[in-house]
Amino acid sequence: AQTVTQSQPEMSVQEAETVTLSCTYDTSESNYYLFWYKQPPSRQMILVIRQEAYKQQNATENRFSVNFQKAAKSFSLKISDSQLGDTAMYFCAFIPMYSGGGADGLTFGKGTHLIIQP
């Protein structure tokens, strides 16, 4: 069984600052995907970024980037030039990458509530 841990229940930063959200996970699988999802007040889950475990290069999507440390089982999200619209719950999620494993569903952390102050 997999577990995902987000140790920061809430974070608050000023607009335009850079913020890093932490995520650690535990698994015996060697191949897997990791995701960061954003859940704004509307409660719609929005995919922010994903990382394949077999790729050493860290994923980047515009202002969002990850620091993936496979040996340490760490997957942090960095948001640069933070904006008011980044205010949301952020969830780290894991899914194993074996045949049919994608149908097992995502394992989520408990989330980090990120508040961007004007």
Add this chain to the structure above:
Amino acid sequence: DGGITQSPKYLFRKEGQNVTLSCEQNLNHDAMYWYRQDPGQGLRLIYYSQIVNDFQKGDIAEGYSVSREKKESFPLTVTSAQKNPTAFYLCASSPRPDNSYEQYFGPGTRLTVT
């Protein structure tokens, strides 16, 4: 526009009644999922289905039932056996469970049982 719809957005029921939450997708995705979200918690998997007429229990299936008679539909029934049914329920889908692991989520249904 392609997407996932869940209806209704808010649902109220009396304790002891079964209630069915709707989930429809027009993305032609094979796999569909149901998650439950409680305050201060991440999402937890209730049931999932890879293909029509087949589904598997997730981590918290007790008190729930599902059906998958059509590819585009995956309704969730919350039965009276579910001890704490008040929660936010999210439906998701993915193209194929073994070559695409990204899941697309619906807008969710907030169920309140009193």
